[in-house]
Amino acid sequence: MSRTDDLRHRLEPLVRELYPANPGEVLDGLLALARSWAPTLADAARSRPDEGTAYLITYGDAFRRAGETPLHTLADVLRTHVRDAVTDVHLLPINPWTSDDGFGVIDHREVNPELGSWDDIADLRNDHALALDFVANHVSGSSPWFLAWLARDPRYAGYFLEPGDDFDTASVVRPRTSPLVHEYRRPDGTVARAWTTFGPDQIDVDPRTPAVLLDLTDVLLGYVARGARTVRLDAIGYLWKESGTTSIHLPQTHAVVRIWRALLDALAPGTLLLTETNVPHADNITYFGNGSDEANMVYQFALPPLVLHAFVTGRATALSAWADGIGPVSETATWFNFLASHDGIGIRPTEGLLTDDDRALLVERTLARGGRVSMARRADGTEGVYELNTNYLDALVDPEDDDPDASAVTRGLAAHAILLSVIGVPAVYYHSLLGSGQDREGMEQSDIARRINRAVLDADLLAEELSASPRRSGMLEGLRHLLETRRTLPALSPFAAQSIEHLDERVFAVRRAPGTADELLAVVNVSGHEVALPGLRGTDVVTGRSMEQVLLAPFGYVWLRVEPSTP
Incomplete structure (x- = not known):
């Protein structure tokens, strides 16, 4: 069987599941995309992650220096301070955007000129493998796709979901408390209504329309052609909506992920799909599929709150009980482990793992250290804690500690010793690696809770602080040593039991x-x-x-x- 025939064989039942009315047309479209990208991806095979693999999570403009593009500055900071402590760099959205610090994407195919260019991305690849963020679920209200849809351009008919009165949303699961549907003025003066899982400037695309799936697939393959070894599927669980359902983790969403996995396996073997689903553990792990047909890596969203809980209580019982059930997935799939990220510390993944009293302790610690708590609306209409917005190192420290910076290093390295020793691939957030504290001023000025852990660092001042600040130097040197030690230990392979x-x-x-x-x-x-x-x-x-x-x-x-x- 030829590679094309094998790909057709894998794709056909998935396409029939999604588009029973016109499967042939959609299948032909996917195979045409595969043929068009195949020459560019011919040399894109990647090696499997091993005990030396470690990711750095960062924004493209995490570091600034006058007269330089932020991506150029990032490359310099990595070469000067981080060096080979990590193998892969996960760049949070690099596209032009209008909101949510990059996640309100205007154009998926372009690099934000305020960050740099595709040439800057290529420069980063000289030293590190790349993970690119694919915000597949939604676009900015300024996206050409959305503006064309508002203008009734027939090319974009059906690109966005305008639920009618007969569309039952009663059971929809939300990660926000904002309205599910927002209104938008069309050029002709009429009003359109569109589904908005995350807010008014993040309008959900509707892949029930085949052209949407083909456009998204083209974006995905373009990222791999640009050198992405890993593609992170942001908020992927919300991609497909159906009346009368929760509109999260639907079988159709899993089918889309399987389509993308099949294409990458055929065109760029070894490329890693990473699914981002900040949900209870049992739902999260469904994105492994059968272990070889969906995600190569799934976020361990339960790990950050459980490690924090262990340090807050001085007991590792809940963490140990959960980890008892975590083991190898397959030869091609494993866990993506992290403690801190650009988002807060998710609380929903602790459902069934921590008690309400346990979660209240984490909320209390967050507020005591100057952080905030974000809420989400449950399916029954009530609100619950969605995430803790804080700097992870600061959250580890007792508010009564006499030397919080020294404590942040001691506890921070201990927490990361857990991160680097459990099964899976570790990812370290740039503020953790560099010992940053929380940015309360940025949070308060913007009134965006997540900004508390998203500060942009002056590259030259950072160099001075790494010499003068025991907190910064202690975290960087301590983590560098742990990561260097880890890469010599086959026992810490992402696939070892x-x-x-x-x-x-x-x-x-x-x-x-x-x-x-x-x-x-x-x-x-x-x-x-x-x-x-x-x-x-x-x-x-x-x-x-x-x-x-x-x-x-x-x-x-x-x-x-x-x-x-x-x-």
């Missing part, structure tokens, strides 16, 4: 590659008390120190090559 050890409620302990010659035991003290673990001995590969008995200082950690206990 793990088992959780219940040694003491104050510690999180994970055994990687158990029963193999590479076996490693990572143990992290999440409490402010010294913890002794009698009978556990070995060599800590982080420090090279041989330990006759493991004695962990408050918030101490070891990655241990275990030696048998003496009788």
